[in-house]
Amino acid sequence: METKIKKTEAVKHQNDQNRTMYYGKGDVFVYRTYASPLKNIQPIPESSFTGRSNIIFAMDIQIALKGEAFFSSFSEGDNSKVIATDSMKNFILRHAGSFEGATMEEFLEYISGRFYETYSHIDGIVVSAVQKLFTETDIGDETGIRSSPLVFDEKERELPVASLETERTEENEHAIVSRQSGVKDLHLIKVKGSSFQGYIKDEYTTLPETTDRPLFIYLDINWIYEDSRDYLKNYVSSEQVAGIARTLFHELNSPSIQSLIYYIGLRVLERFPQLAEVSFESNNRTWELIVEETSSNEGRVFTDPRPPFGFQGFSLRRSDLKAYNQSEK
Ligand SMILES: O=c1[nH]c(=O)c2[nH]c(=O)[nH]c2[nH]1
Known part of the structure; x- marks a missing residue:
């Protein structure tokens, strides 16, 4: 059964009390x-x-599962409907x-679909x-440097993230x-x-x-596709979005992080018409100046800033790009 996408009319499966109830497994x-x-x-x-x-x-x-059927596991200690979180891990693997x-x-959509199919009481x-x-x-060897198809380095940062929330519908399908x-x-x-x-x-x-400050930022960037299936044919990669962030940082003489992320956002939306929205969470880690005069002309010595750290949150939609382009005309 394929995930059926219904953007607006996802049927809510909330119980009468509208209570929080979920359980699942992390770090699978x-x-x-x-x-x-x-x-x-x-x-x-x-x-x-x-x-x-x-x-x-x-x-x-x-992963977190939701469903009315799980209520008795909380209220009565009745595990008859409980999919052990250990089994969730095995299911995913x-x-x-x-x-x-x-x-x-695709993987998040694939496993969500399989869970709904396998366990009819998941909502x-x-x-x-x-x-x-x-x-x-x-x-490398005498002939030069090349990449190994066998040995890999694990990248520690700047990693792609994805999330997906779905609900079972009254037609026994599931909607995003x-x-x-x-x-x-x-x-x-x-x-x-x-x-x-x-x-x-x-x-x-x-x-x-x-x-003129040595601006050091930590940055998370997220995006939403205009059509939530578009990622299958017009995939937006983390690597390219990170490339845009670097390029804009290089190009702009920014008056603030607020302004910098605004322009990064405009460029992301310009490059990727398949996106409806791009959002940012940034953190200011600007180095602290310690030594102003050094042996090189422009050189300085800095150290890490002390807490507390400033942060910004901002999102841009396609209408913001339109408004910006009109204002530039
Ligand atoms: O880019 C910045 N935006 C701020 O709002 C701010 N506030 C601050 O103390 N330093 C900075 N830097």
């Missing part, structure tokens, strides 16, 4: 070797990314073996994942409540060419204005 680590490669990625100017071999297709998955897709988004599923990326290592893709944990430093000034000065202000 899946390592599938030789999955289908991710291909046919449209190139964009801001990134060299063209696909993933998926020789190692790996994920850290979190076994299905990773039969998975024919190339992306986490809702919330599943999310962080992809673990393994990149081909360089190996929400789905989101993203990239998490970009750490980007621009050594010069960022300012921060013009903010309110009052009796609480101690921060000096700066025309």
